[in-house]
Amino acid sequence: MRFGMSWPGREVAREAEQAGIAAFVTGDFVDHDAYLNLAEMVANTEHAMLGPAIAYAFARTPYAHATAMRQLHAQAPGRLFLGLGTAAYRINRDWFGVSADRPMARIAETAEAVRAWLHAENGEKIRYTGEFQHIDADVRAPVLGRLDIPVLLAGFNPRMAATAARVGDGIIGHGLFTDSWWNEIIRPATTLGTQQGGHERTPLEHGWIITAVDDAAPERAIADARRMIAFYLTVKTYDPFVAHHGWQEPVAQLRAAFRTGDTKAMTNAVTDDMLTRIAICGTTTEARATLTRRAANLPHDLGYLAPPSYLVSPKRRAAYAHSSLALLEDTTRP
Structure with missing residues (x-):
């Protein structure tokens, strides 16, 4: 596999490219826009x-x-991929004011409709008809031409993973993913989705990896990784993942702490087993050993070394990004 990272800013990015980082990724939230950062x-x-x-x-x-991908492709041809995710139901309803029932069907059509625009040739109508999407565009200006930009879908549970392989070019895995979740749940699902779509290709595997390395303060790095895991696990969408690993009791504890605003108790509820199976953290030596142990079962194509973001300052996230570059040294990437 190759390693990427969430966008660390231009200063760290230059050094990261030289160190061997193969990809940079960004996302959406209330204070940043995926395409502006792209x-x-x-x-x-x-x-x-x-x-x-x-x-x-x-x-x-x-x-x-x-359109955003098409414009950016002109400046970075052959270097782009598009990752799409459904977001939580309440975010779609309360933030965007859009319908989000039946998210798998909706995102499947969205991916196909995006691809219809990306594959559009000059002089040809762009047509797509589905239950949620309808396009019948006659673009007379000669500004199109087929772009084969990979479209990947975020998938946590098996049905979404299968959808990602069926209608997309691959999957983007969550930072919570463990070896057994990849091997026992996700990969069988993407195999099924590939078969359902009648594809001969192997779906791409990208995925986030919670990474916090600090030789001067490893305890703080470990605490930040624990807190990030705890914050993710407050979401009930991940209950099948919790049950798969037998983590119901500590997750119940951390959710109770989260409801009362007790972030210390929430962090402490994350067990050592959860930490070692999910995150790469501690000193450089410790993190490198964990990465080596897990390397064969991380996402096959791109693993994003991702610093914790929950209650972690931008300055500290940038420091984690920089320190994670040391993990690329002497790391075998098949």
């Missing part, structure tokens, strides 16, 4: 792959997703 990435990198991982699929039309 434009910054395009302008400040030379050869790394670049893409949203993820952009909120339903916050924009397929036209808007494809």
